[in-house]
Amino acid sequence: MNKIKCLVIDDEELARTLLKTYIAEVDYLDLVGEFENPINALQKIKETPIDLIFLDIQMPELKGTDLAKIIGNETKIIFTTAYTEYAIEGFNLNALDYLLKPITFSRFLEAVGKFKKQNTIPYTASDSITIKSGYDLYKVKYADINFIKSESEYVTFYTTEKKILSLMSLKSLENEIPSTLFLRVHRSYIVNKSKVTALKGRELLIDENRIPISDSYFDKVKTELFS
Structure with missing residues (x-):
């Protein structure tokens, strides 16, 4: 940790x-x-x-x-x-x-x-993260995470196969996962950079999902993902 x-x-x-x-x-x-x-x-x-x-x-x-x-x-x-x-x-x-x-x-x-x-934070490896969800543990590769959404005191990992709910803060998680792969785009969202397919107004597209971008993150998002 x-x-x-x-x-x-x-x-x-x-x-x-x-x-x-x-x-x-x-x-x-x-x-x-x-x-x-x-x-x-x-x-x-x-x-x-x-x-x-x-x-x-x-x-x-x-x-x-x-x-x-x-x-x-x-x-x-x-x-x-x-x-x-x-x-x-x-x-x-x-x-x-x-x-x-x-x-x-x-x-x-x-x-x-x-x-x-x-603030129990999952342990990370070079290419994956171990997520605690209730009494269960999931080892998920970073490449399989599409985006992460904060919901009250929990975060939900949206992966290619499933959604995983975990008790943690998005800010703590942001400090754990590699910034080379992930980007905070909103107070409630972190996205996998490689999964973003388009920028539509103030939203990012990841498959069928539309991810909002906060004004404070917009310039950074454009610079890192579309320049």
Whole structure:
């Protein structure tokens, strides 16, 4: 399984250093950045897929809870703070967990363990992916996947033979499958590049299926598939 990509946002250097030390001790975590100013972190979040953010609540430029509202629900957040009175607000924003400073390593492990449990990602091989669907496991070659659709907390793999429903997020899956073969074209769709046969307006054709393209992805789709 690929590592969980983490970001640390805290205006206190000692707090950032402690979290960096903890992250380095966990082999499935990968720190991709740290920020003192939450506003500066927004560009990084926009440019790089982030799985998990350790986010301080009380910061001078922008409160962590306000930043969480901007980020949205796709990226999981573990709030960190020295003030217990912010806990209710944090959980109302669907935070994964709430760590009270000073943070112990055991409590840190408990929090990241929640992410790992809730976001089980299939293991991948060079030419195939193993998909967990309920109690069943399917080994599917990438070449047999036409497209993937997000449906609430699940994704459906549309293959040449069947549809397979799996409990996972499309964003986590996007980080696992090879970008050389697959392309995100919509908040709810990833397509196999080789299966696309035409571009009709703002839709891609894959066999009889019409896949919508979001405005934010349209230029990238045209560049990668039709140039």
